[in-house]
Amino acid sequence: MKQNNNYTWLVVVILLGAFLQIILVSADNRETPHSVATCFAKAYYRLDPGMADYLCDQVKTVDDQDTVTAYLNAVAVRTQNKGFGINWGKSRLFGIHTHTVFTSENEAEVAFKAERRKEINPLYAFVAKLFHIGETHPVDETIRLIKEDGRWKVCEGLLPVPTEA
Numbered sequence: 504m505k506q507n508n509n510y511t512w513l514v515v516v517i518l519l520g521a522f523l524q525i526i527l528v529s530a531d532n533r534e535t536p537h538s539v540a541t542c543f544a545k546a547y548y549r550l551d552p553g554m555a556d557y558l559c560d561q562v563k564t565v566d567d568q569d570t571v572t573a574y575l576n577a578v579a580v581r582t583q584n585k586g587f588g589i590n591w592g593k594s595r596l597f598g599i600h601t602h603t604v605f606t607s608e609n610e611a612e613v614a615f616k617a618e619r620r621k622e623i624n625p626l627y628a629f630v631a632k633l634f635h636i637g638e639t640h641p642v643d644e645t646i647r648l649i650k651e652d653g654r655w656k657v658c659e660g661l662l663p664v665p666t667e668a
Contacts, residue, residue, distance in 0.1 A: 536611035537601040539655040540646040548594040548619055548642075550575060559649060559656035595622035596642065597632065609650040617642045 539557055546554035555563055555571040563570060578592040585591070602614040618639045622628035631637040647659035 534655055535603070536605075536648045536655050537603045537613050539648060540601060540613040540615055540657065541599055543646070543657050544599075544615055544617070544642070544644070545596055548596055549622065550578060550589065550593050557657050559651045559658035562658055590623050591621075593622045594619040594640075595628040611648050611655070613646045613648065615642065615644045615646050 543554055543557035545551075546557065552571055552575065555569075558571070575589075579589045582589055582591045596617045596619050599615070599617040601616075603611055604614070605611045619642050620628060620631055620637050620639050646657055648655045649658045650656075651658070
């Protein structure tokens with residue numbers, strides 16, 4: 504009889520742990536300025552067209568031109584002029600550190616620091632990190648965000664085009 508009681512407590516503890524984990528994961532998934540800035544920066548350096556999802560309407564198009572498409576085309580031209588494909592322009596961020604300063608209830612500035620390394624393909628970046636090969640370049644930016652339609656968006660333009668393709 505006593506052994507069944509021990510299993511009951513074990514099941515209760517496991518269920519409480521699972522419930523706590525669900526609460527913590529849902530709390531972590533809420534959108535904050537630093538999470539949006541981090542996702543945007545990762546997409547920007549990965550040359551992911553999905554970076555447009557993090558831009559406010561004012562920045563998405565300038566003079567009836569899609570800024571993300573224009574940026575990706577500029578990177579493609581620059582890498583082709585060097586004799587490489589578009590993948591040569593991709594980078595992966597690591598060692599990301601952010602510091603958020605709220606300038607008002609709907610505006611924030613995120614000091615964004617990271618290191619970036621070429622990511623011609625995901626395996627290349629993994630091997631380069633594993634064996635500490637390849638150059639790393641510092642990223643030190645201030646990203647300004649505003650709350651638009653209840654979501655944080657990057658609204659002060661794109662990050663500067665990387666000097667190293």
